[in-house]
Amino acid sequence: xxxxxxxxxxxxxxxxxxxxxxxxxxxxxxxxxxxxxxxxxxxxxxxxxxxxxxxxxxxxxxxxxxxxxxxxxxxxxxxxxxxxxxxxxxxxxxxxxxxxxxxxxxxxxxxxxx
Amino acid sequence: xxxxxxxxxxxxxxxxxxxxxxxxxxxxxxxxxxxxxxxxxxxxxxxxxxxxxxxxxxxxxxxxxxxxxxxxxxxxxxxxxxxxxxxxxxxxxxxxxxxxxxxxxxxxxxxxx
Numbered sequence: 001x002x003x004x005x006x007x008x009x010x011x012x013x014x015x016x017x018x019x020x021x022x023x024x025x026x027x028x029x030x031x032x033x034x035x036x037x038x039x040x041x042x043x044x045x046x047x048x049x050x051x052x053x054x055x056x057x058x059x060x061x062x063x064x065x066x067x068x069x070x071x072x073x074x075x076x077x078x079x080x081x082x083x084x085x086x087x088x089x090x091x092x093x094x095x096x097x098x099x100x101x102x103x104x105x106x107x108x109x110x111x112x113x114x
Numbered sequence: 115x116x117x118x119x120x121x122x123x124x125x126x127x128x129x130x131x132x133x134x135x136x137x138x139x140x141x142x143x144x145x146x147x148x149x150x151x152x153x154x155x156x157x158x159x160x161x162x163x164x165x166x167x168x169x170x171x172x173x174x175x176x177x178x179x180x181x182x183x184x185x186x187x188x189x190x191x192x193x194x195x196x197x198x199x200x201x202x203x204x205x206x207x208x209x210x211x212x213x214x215x216x217x218x219x220x221x222x223x224x225x226x227x
Binding site (some may be wrong): 024031033035043045048056068092106107108 | 146158216220
């Protein structure tokens with residue numbers, strides 16, 4: 001069974017540009033969550049999608065957005081990139097996202113903003 | 115606001131030792147707790163999931179306990195091996211219906227041959 005797949009693995013962007021990251025969850029999983037990991041702040045929750053609907057959102061500016069498609073694949077978009085957006089972006093998939101389900105993470109996308 | 119703390123931040127042990135990693139959280143209203151392993155520059159690998167009603171879970175050489183009332187969890191690693199070297203993260207789920215989890219900063223473990 002394939003795991004969580006994130007593409008691309010690495011990205012270098014310039015300040016002011018926008019970027020789109022992709023996450024394909026484990027087959028059958030309907031919940032996809034996104035996290036940002038930085039050395040200073042650790043892992044922080046961005047948002048979660050379930051059945052194409054955003055169920056919850058963390059404390060990030062509106063420049064961070066996402067969506068989920070009918071096949072449960074999810075994309076995350078960051079507009080007007082800032083240097084501080086440089087981070088490892090991780091997505092997690094789970095069956096329902098409910099309290100009895102385990103979250104499985106992808107390998108992440110390393111975004112560098114220059 | 116839920117805060118998760120992991121102690122120690124770093125740990126170095128010789129191969130073969132048994133060791134304990136600690137995780138504490140400030141709000142006992144959690145739905146489950148999950149332990150992860152992260153290798154440098156990589157994603158997170160799920161190790162153990164403990165439901166809020168459970169006291170412990172075991173997988174191979176790993177045993178995780180949960181004391182919700184005191185806000186603590188421990189991850190016990192038996193007979194450590196160099197391949198166990200990684201950062202170990204604990205995360206608590208703070209809502210019942212989605213994957214909003216609060217993570218600790220992690221414990222960086224080095225097992226020396």
